[in-house]
Amino acid sequence: MTSPHTGRWIRLDGTTNMRDLGGLPTTDGGRTAPGRILRSDNLQTLSVADVRRLVGDLGLREVIDLRTTAEILLEGRGPLRDVAEVTHRHFSLLPERGHHTDVFAVEEPPEDLAEGWLESLLPRRVAEHDEGEPPAVRSYLGYLGQRSDAVVDALRALAAPVPGAAVVHCAAGKDRTGVVVALALAVAGVPHEEIVADYALTAEIIDALVAKLAASPTYAEDMVSRDVASHTPRAETMERVLAILDERYGGPLGWLEAHGFGADEQAALRARLR
Structure with a gap:
């Protein structure tokens, strides 16, 4: 049987993990x-040819x-x-x-940008009951x-009935993107095991992905300070996250409902993906 994940890669000059x-099968x-x-x-x-292919x-x-x-x-x-x-x-x-909702507004540093803007990220806090989870699960x-x-706003953007395709991305396309995509696929009715398989697919190209990020001054230090294995997504990470959502909310859809992404919005996202 041919895997549903085979042939889904989009090979471009400027991306590694698209x-x-x-x-993907649904329930x-x-x-x-x-x-x-x-x-x-x-x-x-992205190269000129990449942009032409994506847009055209x-x-x-x-x-x-x-x-x-x-x-x-x-x-x-970009x-x-x-x-x-x-x-x-x-x-x-x-x-x-601060709060930003449009990338264009922050592509150029404002003249009055406060000193230390590079350290603008607030410390991550882990809920006490999650402190015993593996690092990736905690993240x-x-x-x-x-x-x-x-998370909910990103899903709302994906659910909007706009013409054409949308792409969701972060730096590597595996962690932040992986969580948003997992929820979107759950809304579409994709079973947990297929969501996990999609998440883990990044492992196939992890060497090239790490090399790409290491070539950027923004990400180089993090790439070279850890070995490739530590960057490789593991199926058990997403399995555990989905299990926790099942235990605490009755599943990903329950988490979404509890955070304001209700039945109508779920139906819109399901229609976009189906």
Whole structure:
């Protein structure tokens, strides 16, 4: 049997971890629709040919950026920012001082930017009952616990009935992107085991992904200070996160309902992915 994950990769010059969320089986016997939502690593190094393929061939019209304000400022304008047809939205999954909802507004540091803006991230806090979880699980629960508003807003952006495709991304396209995508796929009716398999697929390209990020001054220190194995996504990480959502909320949909992403919005996202 051919894996539903085979053939979903989108090979570009400037990305390493881009793939289509279409083609995944659902619990009711259907499949997610291709060409609607993509997931990716950083888009800063797209080539001219990449932009032409994404916008022209794949119909990309929206970018959902989960990076922090500091990352965006350090990395600078990506080539898709110059494409009028593409809308950019920014939802940081890490706590920051201040609130930003549009990436364009923070692409250039304002003249009165406070000293120490690079240290603008607030310390991550881990709920006491989650302190015994593995580090990656703690991080993912931190996104859900500390930035639930940004998680929900990112899903609302993906659910909007806009024409064309959307891409959701962070730096590596595995952690912050992985959590948002896991919730989106759950809404579409994709079973847990397929959500986990999609998450773990990044392991196939982890060497190239680490090398790409290591070439950027923004991410180089983190890449070289840890070995590749520590960056590699493990299926048991997402399995544990989904299990916790099952235990505490009756599943991902219960978490979404509890955080204001109700039945109508879930139906809209399901329609976008189905």
